[in-house]
Amino acid sequence: MKQTGKSFVAAFALALVPPIGLAQAVTLEMPFPAVPSVDKTEALSSYALPLGAYADGEVPIRTVEGPLRQTAWRIDAAGATTLEVLAPLRAQLTTAGFTPVFECDSAACGGFDFRYATQILPEPEMHVDLGDYRFYAAERGEEVVSLIVSRTAAAGFVQMIHVGGPVSAAPLLTTSTKTPEDTALPAKVATGVDPTPFGERLISGGAVALEDLEFASGASTLSEGPFASLTMLADWLRQNPAVTVALVGHTDASGGLEGNIALSRQRAEAVRQVLISAEGIPAARVAAQGVGYLAPRSTNLTEDGRDKNRRVEVIVTSTPIPPAQDSQ
Incomplete structure (x- = not known):
């Protein structure tokens, strides 16, 4: 049964979906029921990690090379703010030994310019509201992780890019048995037609x-x-x-x-x-x-x-x- 509003957020705040696996036994647990939209893995690739906000016509970057995994989730979190979605994920990375590299939110990031100068999956796999998104990047040794979180009135969206370390053999994206049945994959993802x-x-x-x-x-x-x-x-x-x-x-x-x-x-x-x-x-x-x-x-x-x-x-x-x- 579909629920919306703050009461829904509170009711499911502790209903964690199965973890998203990172290399070296690190996992991230979504703070709300979530449905995967994409999971892309490359054995060896490069990633332009943003190190600062858009300024003077560009986003400062550091090129990182290694195994790359790019994942995205649609989160059943109507009414939740982007910070409510990001904060628990950020805390888990800190606990796992990752050190913050850069963090910003929408206007402070550079709004439109930062979003389109950053590697982000296209719609419908990942939605970014140009006026309401947050970006976070962290590193642990040779590994880097970036998160971008945004939302619509009905749902939250999370993209994670992880570079470095061995690529996990286990799927990063699995559907929780605790996820409401009506949050199945969007029709366009399943059939190619929206x-x-x-x-x-x-x-x-x-x-x-x-x-x-x-x-x-x-x-x-x-x-x-x-x-x-x-x-x-x-x-x-x-x-x-x-x-x-x-x-x-x-x-x-x-x-x-x-x-x-x-x-x-x-x-x-x-x-x-x-x-x-x-x-x-x-x-x-x-x-x-x-x-x-x-x-x-x-x-x-x-x-x-x-x-x-x-x-x-x-x-x-x-x-x-x-x-x-x-x-x-």
């Missing part, structure tokens, strides 16, 4: 990719429409006149970073102009930004992967969000 209505995904999940838009490599011009995703977005914006959104452009990794950031912003602006001119959405309700190739959702080593990385996503920027409506 049946959730467009507006509901925007409100509860964060960024939504406008999948049917087409951009050639190196070009900012949209192919000829119509595009069903833009029609759904425009309909939803008309039904929710208090909501504002941002369009975020992404590119593949062909070319330099500055050029790709400019290109991705131009792509987002091209989509914005369609919403304004063809759909009649007020210009003040739609912003356009670009992050270049800093947030890939697939490999840039293949044409198919590069094609997936060329995209425009939409995020809701209204705070707070009025009651959601949806178009079918």
Whole structure:
């Protein structure tokens, strides 16, 4: 049975799911019932560990090499703050001998810029509210661990990256028998197709990719429409006149970073102009930004992967969000 609110948080505060295994017998226990969304392991890889907030156009990093494990959880913790989720995990790392390297929260991290300059899994595996997230990094000898925690009104989200030490043979992500039955893996993770209505995904999940838009490599011009995703977005914006959104452009990794950031912003602006001119959405309700190739959702080593990385996503920027409506 689904429960929400502070009473739910208190009721499940001690109902710990099975541990997340780290190397050298370290485990982390989630402070709330949780469901895994992804578990990626690489025998040898590198990770740009953030060492400070975004400033002067970049995030200071230290490159760490070794076995890498990247995991994410969706946490059934309606009403819990990001600190309520992070604090118990941070304390467990300290107890296990990890020393803090860097910690920040949303605006202090650098908001939008820090989030998109940091290695984070794409939606729906990991959701990051640009105005409500926390980052924490710690080290133990040659090992490093980073955590990023965010939330929606209905759930919390945790991503952990662990580099160094032997890769555990046991799965990091297992479903607890204490986890409510209705918190099964999202349909998109299980089937590859997300049946959730467009507006509901925007409100509860964060960024939504406008999948049917087409951009050639190196070009900012949209192919000829119509595009069903833009029609759904425009309909939803008309039904929710208090909501504002941002369009975020992404590119593949062909070319330099500055050029790709400019290109991705131009792509987002091209989509914005369609919403304004063809759909009649007020210009003040739609912003356009670009992050270049800093947030890939697939490999840039293949044409198919590069094609997936060329995209425009939409995020809701209204705070707070009025009651959601949806178009079918």
